[in-house]
Amino acid sequence: MLRAQLSTEIEVLTFDVFGTVVDWRSTIIREGENLGRRKSLDVNWAAFADDWRAGYGPAMRRVRSGELPWMLIDELHRQILDTLLPRYGLEGLTEEERADLNHVWHRLEPWADSVEGLNRLKSKYIIASLSNGNVSLLVNMAKHAGLPWDTVLSSEMAGSYKPDQKVYLTAARLLGRPPEKIMMVAAHPGDLRAAATVGMKTAFVPRPHEYGPGGARSRPSAEDRFDLTAKDFVDLAAQLGA
Numbered sequence: 001m002l003r004a005q006l007s008t009e010i011e012v013l014t015f016d017v018f019g020t021v022v023d024w025r026s027t028i029i030r031e032g033e034n035l036g037r038r039k040s041l042d043v044n045w046a047a048f049a050d051d052w053r054a055g056y057g058p059a060m061r062r063v064r065s066g067e068l069p070w071m072l073i074d075e076l077h078r079q080i081l082d083t084l085l086p087r088y089g090l091e092g093l094t095e096e097e098r099a100d101l102n103h104v105w106h107r108l109e110p111w112a113d114s115v116e117g118l119n120r121l122k123s124k125y126i127i128a129s130l131s132n133g134n135v136s137l138l139v140n141m142a143k144h145a146g147l148p149w150d151t152v153l154s155s156e157m158a159g160s161y162k163p164d165q166k167v168y169l170t171a172a173r174l175l176g177r178p179p180e181k182i183m184m185v186a187a188h189p190g191d192l193r194a195a196a197t198v199g200m201k202t203a204f205v206p207r208p209h210e211y212g213p214g215g216a217r218s219r220p221s222a223e224d225r226f227d228l229t230a231k232d233f234v235d236l237a238a239q240l241g242a
Contacts, residue, residue, distance in 0.1 A: 006183075006227060007241045010201055012175050013121055014130035014153065016162075016186035017138065018056075019210045019218075021118075021129075022108035022145060025049050031104045035097070043088050046212060051087075055080035060132060060161040070159055072134040078102045105133070106140035111207065115146050117233020124242040126150045130171050130184065132161050151175075163194030172198070183227065185236065188218045192226055203228040203236055 018024050025046075032045035059076040062068040071079075081102050085091055093101070121127050127148070129138050132155045142149055155161045158170035172179045184195035185203045187210065192202040204226040208217050220226070230236035 003228070003239050003241075006201065007124075010125065010181055010183045010240075012126040012128065012177055012182045013203075014128050014171055014175075014182055014184050014195075014200075015118075016184070016188060016191050017129050017131035017133055017141070018105075018108070019207055020185065020187040020205060021114050021147065022110050022141065023207075023210070024053065024105070024108050025210065025212055025215075027108045028052065028104055031101070031107070035101065039092075039097075041090065043090070048084065048088050050211065050215075051084055052077070052080055055083070064161055064164060072137075072156060073105070073132055074102065074134055074137055077105055106137050107144050108141055110145045110147065111232070113232040113234045115148070117235075117237050118148050120234065120237035120242045121240065122148050122150065124240065126175070128153045128171070128175065130162075130167070131155065163190055165194065165198050168195050168198045168200060172200075189220045189224050190218075193224070201228075202226045203230060205230050205232060205236060 015021055028049035029045045032043060032048055035041065036043050036045065059080060063071060081098065085093065118127055128151045129149055130153045131138055134156045135152060135154045138152045138154055141147065142152065153171045153174060155167045157174065158167045160166045168179065168184070172182055175182065179199035183201040183203055184192055185205060186192050187205055187207040189204065192204060196202050204220060211217060228236065228239055230239055
């Protein structure tokens, strides 16, 4: 689809957040290092961050399958954290310190282009999060990172987790637009594939350093076809005439 045609057809941009808008890994490493200095802890914080994130997908699958009851991402993050503490020698953390560490997901820092790009896109389109993060987490993150959402949408509102179609359809309903008027923006092809199945337009914005230099990255398959691919949010804004 031609970019000019796209820019007139879509009214709303919805964004994946973890990894697409914010740099979860670097933030967790930095806060972990600060905690380690205060507590004289010798921890491989990069490995810790990666292991914490690695538990995210399996935990959500257990909720979607019914193995676990509905739980917020804050609760799932805490469950994963509690399994990591003994592995990394962190059993000595107080409950207050554990709760604060779990809250790091509310304080994630944006990628360098995120705020500028979002502000440009906001000048022409409605922009909203569409994240598996719970509402309170996303609101706190937006306040901390200066993310200028018009509204915060979360999988919590659908009582399920992406890539369940229910999440995308709930967002469309709450926004009062048909899915065809909405573009999903993500660094993760699977998120975009799922959004496309309900009729949303798709924009792929790769974040090659999400898992650090040389780390795993989300790559499209040979069969993937996105409506737009942009190098970052500023480039996406330019492509969409914002």
